[in-house]
Amino acid sequence: MVHTTANRGHHPLSVAPWPYGRRPGGRLPLFAFACWLAALLCLPAAQAEDGHDLWLRHAPVESGAAGDYRARLVQLVAPEATATQRVARDELLRGLGGLLGASPAVSNAPDRDGALILGTPASSPRIAKLGLDLDGLGAEGYLIRSLSVDGHTATVVAANSDVGALYGAFHLLRLLQTRQPIDALDLRTSPKVALRVLNHWDNLDRHVERGYAGQSIWDWHRLPDWLDPRYTDYARANASIGINGTVLNNVNANAQILTPAYLEKVEALAGVMRPYGIRVYLSARFSAPMEIGGLKTADPKDAAVQRWWRAKADEIYAKIPDFGGFLVKANSEGQPGPQDFGRSHADGANMLADAVAPHGGIVMWRAFVYSDEEPDDRAKQAYTEFVPHDGEFRDNVLVQVKNGAIDFQPREPFHPLFGAMPKTPLMMEFQITKEYLGFATHLVYLGPMWEEVLRADTYAKGEGSTVAKVVDGSLEADEPGRSRLSGMAGVANIGSDRDWSGSHFDQANWYAYGRLAWDPYLDARDIAAEWVRMTFSNDPAFVDPVVGMMMASHQAAVDYMTPLGLHHLMGRGHHYGPAPWVEGGPRADWTSVYFHRATKEGIGFDRTKTGSDAVSQYAPPVAEVFNDPARVPEDFLLWFHHRGWTDRVSSGRTLWDELVHRYSRGVAEVQEMRATWDGLADHVDPERHHQVARFLAIQQKEAQWWRDASIAYFQTFSGLPLPEGEAAPLHSLDYYKSLEFPNAPGDGR
Numbered sequence: 001m002v003h004t005t006a007n008r009g010h011h012p013l014s015v016a017p018w019p020y021g022r023r024p025g026g027r028l029p030l031f032a033f034a035c036w037l038a039a040l041l042c043l044p045a046a047q048a049e050d051g052h053d054l055w056l057r058h059a060p061v062e063s064g065a066a067g068d069y070r071a072r073l074v075q076l077v078a079p080e081a082t083a084t085q086r087v088a089r090d091e092l093l094r095g096l097g098g099l100l101g102a103s104p105a106v107s108n109a110p111d112r113d114g115a116l117i118l119g120t121p122a123s124s125p126r127i128a129k130l131g132l133d134l135d136g137l138g139a140e141g142y143l144i145r146s147l148s149v150d151g152h153t154a155t156v157v158a159a160n161s162d163v164g165a166l167y168g169a170f171h172l173l174r175l176l177q178t179r180q181p182i183d184a185l186d187l188r189t190s191p192k193v194a195l196r197v198l199n200h201w202d203n204l205d206r207h208v209e210r211g212y213a214g215q216s217i218w219d220w221h222r223l224p225d226w227l228d229p230r231y232t233d234y235a236r237a238n239a240s241i242g243i244n245g246t247v248l249n250n251v252n253a254n255a256q257i258l259t260p261a262y263l264e265k266v267e268a269l270a271g272v273m274r275p276y277g278i279r280v281y282l283s284a285r286f287s288a289p290m291e292i293g294g295l296k297t298a299d300p301k302d303a304a305v306q307r308w309w310r311a312k313a314d315e316i317y318a319k320i321p322d323f324g325g326f327l328v329k330a331n332s333e334g335q336p337g338p339q340d341f342g343r344s345h346a347d348g349a350n351m352l353a354d355a356v357a358p359h360g361g362i363v364m365w366r367a368f369v370y371s372d373e374e375p376d377d378r379a380k381q382a383y384t385e386f387v388p389h390d391g392e393f394r395d396n397v398l399v400q401v402k403n404g405a406i407d408f409q410p411r412e413p414f415h416p417l418f419g420a421m422p423k424t425p426l427m428m429e430f431q432i433t434k435e436y437l438g439f440a441t442h443l444v445y446l447g448p449m450w451e452e453v454l455r456a457d458t459y460a461k462g463e464g465s466t467v468a469k470v471v472d473g474s475l476e477a478d479e480p481g482r483s484r485l486s487g488m489a490g491v492a493n494i495g496s497d498r499d500w501s502g503s504h505f506d507q508a509n510w511y512a513y514g515r516l517a518w519d520p521y522l523d524a525r526d527i528a529a530e531w532v533r534m535t536f537s538n539d540p541a542f543v544d545p546v547v548g549m550m551m552a553s554h555q556a557a558v559d560y561m562t563p564l565g566l567h568h569l570m571g572r573g574h575h576y577g578p579a580p581w582v583e584g585g586p587r588a589d590w591t592s593v594y595f596h597r598a599t600k601e602g603i604g605f606d607r608t609k610t611g612s613d614a615v616s617q618y619a620p621p622v623a624e625v626f627n628d629p630a631r632v633p634e635d636f637l638l639w640f641h642h643r644g645w646t647d648r649v650s651s652g653r654t655l656w657d658e659l660v661h662r663y664s665r666g667v668a669e670v671q672e673m674r675a676t677w678d679g680l681a682d683h684v685d686p687e688r689h690h691q692v693a694r695f696l697a698i699q700q701k702e703a704q705w706w707r708d709a710s711i712a713y714f715q716t717f718s719g720l721p722l723p724e725g726e727a728a729p730l731h732s733l734d735y736y737k738s739l740e741f742p743n744a745p746g747d748g749r
């Protein structure tokens with residue numbers, strides 16, 4: 001594909017009014033051709049090229065493939081009685097119009113070959129008559145089949161609900177966007193995870209905690225009277241990947257969100273999301289009864305407190321009947337919680353759960369607890385606090401667990417809670433925004449990292465007890481007393497930037513999160529390929545190298561930031577750039593030296609049985625492997641072990657040499673990524689190409705900074721020379737230490 005056509009996007013004038021079914025490039029009316037040419041050559045491309053369409057670009061399909069698609073999609077038979085039905089129909093008309101040059105004709109019944117029939121048995125008499133097997137698809141699944149209907153070739157998208165049909169519509173569009181054949185379709189899919197939710201760490205003043213894509217998209221000031229069209233675009237993008245919930249406000253919550261003035265705004269947003277199958281949730285501040293309710297306590301066992309929350313829930317549901325429920329960060333990093341009143345996490349969660357239960361609401365109670373007291377090993381706290389409460393939580397509570405036990409580090413072993421609370425649904429929390437992975441600037445595709453965690457084996461019920469099975473509930477399906485809830489949360493990377501996520505490639509992480517929430521067994525590489533095709537181009541000469549670059553990018557970042565299991569060595573507070581030297585301050589676990597523990601002899605955090613014994617929080621077969629320096633995956637070596645600088649690793653190098661090697665390998669990989677991207681200029685529009693190229697240049701500079709600063713610092717411990725051929729750091733350690741970034745974006749203030 002050449003950049004002059006397909007990537008030009010879908011400017012109104014570029015959709016030439018050629019008769020439907022005829023090949024473009026055939027006999028176009030002269031006027032239309034002239035318009036098309038003008039659009040192509042003269043109009044500023046910025047509108048179409050700035051990435052605001054995300055993966056919903058629907059750029060014209062090349063003429064050869066388009067003809068085949070058109071013949072199959074001549075006519076659209078789809079209901080339009082409900083808002084969701086209209087959304088599905090409009091998406092198809094808009095998407096197919098962009099992809100194929102003209103929308104299919106709308107009709108009440110299929111009367112020619114090439115009908116696209118969409119709906120549910122309830123919404124579409126035609127679908128009801130087909131007697132399709134929709135059992136097992138649940139409320140959100142769908143099937144897509146090529147069938148003969150009334151003697152005509154047809155493509156049928158059928159579901160049990162309007163939202164299921166909408167998901168099916170997006171899937172069909174995706175097939176075209178990724179150039180899949182659609183002549184013999186027979187696919188059925190339903191989500192494996194029930195709650196697929198974005199968590200916005202958005203404050204009411206529009207500052208996004210750990211957000212690198214501008215301000216919050218929620219314009220609280222103008223809501224509820226002004227509904228920014230972005231809200232609809234947001235809902236479309238999410239629905240297209242199956243996301244069905246959004247928590248609008250930061251887990252470091254402001255109780256104001258629960259006041260009537262804000263609830264009106266929340267109600268307005270819920271109204272925008274509803275047709276797209278997206279429920280709205282709120283982060284609840286545990287002390288809200290005191291702050292906005294005039295009570296003297298927020299003790300979950302206090303009758304007045306319980307009454308207050310029940311009344312609050314009633315008030316919310318009166319406005320928003322499909323309100324999803326609450327997300328709570330309690331007794332962590334200074335947030336209020338039940339422990340302030342001598343109560344447990346289960347007491348707190350259950351009190352809120354009881355308040356929303358009559359309305360069908362749920363509570364997502366976070367396990368990211370970070371206490372006021374200094375722990376012997378911070379990695380152990382969540383397990384220690386939560387496991388004793390397994391079985392105590394109400395049926396409508398999920399405990400939301402970060403993928404690893406520390407805090408969204410570039411790489412972490414899976415969180416030991418997975419598999420350790422069989423009676424409690426554990427919700428996965430991934431961080432889409434890249435707080436510890438180079439912010440929005442570095443190209444780091446997170447699919448492989450999430451895949452690694454989801455595929456990790458907890459051995460909770462013997463071999464094959466993967467984290468994915470814990471999350472989707474299949475591992476504990478027979479556990480007595482366990483509720484059927486399952487969920488995945490992604491901390492959003494969305495902001496007011498035109499490209500939504502702060503960079504083009506960060507859109508891929510939003511996309512991949514949604515796809516994995518739908519099906520945690522999907523392959524990260526396949527997801528990357530899908531996204532590249534939908535976002536940029538289907539030309540294999542572009543797709544293959546770009547997917548390769550994405551797939552290598554996570555390991556590269558780990559290598560240049562924190563190789564071999566090192567973690568939490570970034571600048572204090574803002575987390576921008578290397579600062580392994582951070583020490584002192586109010587408590588030991590707020591320093592870097594706490595985590596790397598470098599000495600003259602060696603480096604790493606001893607979490608073995610003779611160290612902090614964090615390994616024993618894993619099932620015995622896993623604990624055994626992690627406990628053994630010879631068997632632990634080398635990527636986690638220094639996570640679990642303190643090793644000598646001259647100990648050998650599997651490559652045959654000494655630990656010191658391997659460390660340096662990996663830092664350099666990370667930088668080299670980024671250089672490679674740059675070269676790859678530079679060679680692809682012909683395949684992508686100049687605007688997007690340029691931004692990615694400049695960001696990669698920044699990434700390379702910063703990767704070098706990470707390498708050099710880290711090596712300069714650790715060398716003061718190892719006292720060893722750099723291995724042969726390794727370049728010395730560009731600057732002195734003092735120089736790196738002197739760098740200060742008081743105004744780094746997205747900090748936790």
Ligand SMILES: CO[C@H]1[C@H](O)[C@@H](O)[C@H](O)O[C@@H]1C(=O)O
Nearest residue numbers: 201209210251252368407748
């Ligand atoms: C919302 O607070 C965040 C905090 O900014 C972040 O640095 C840390 O990763 O985790 C916290 C959490 O997950 O609660």
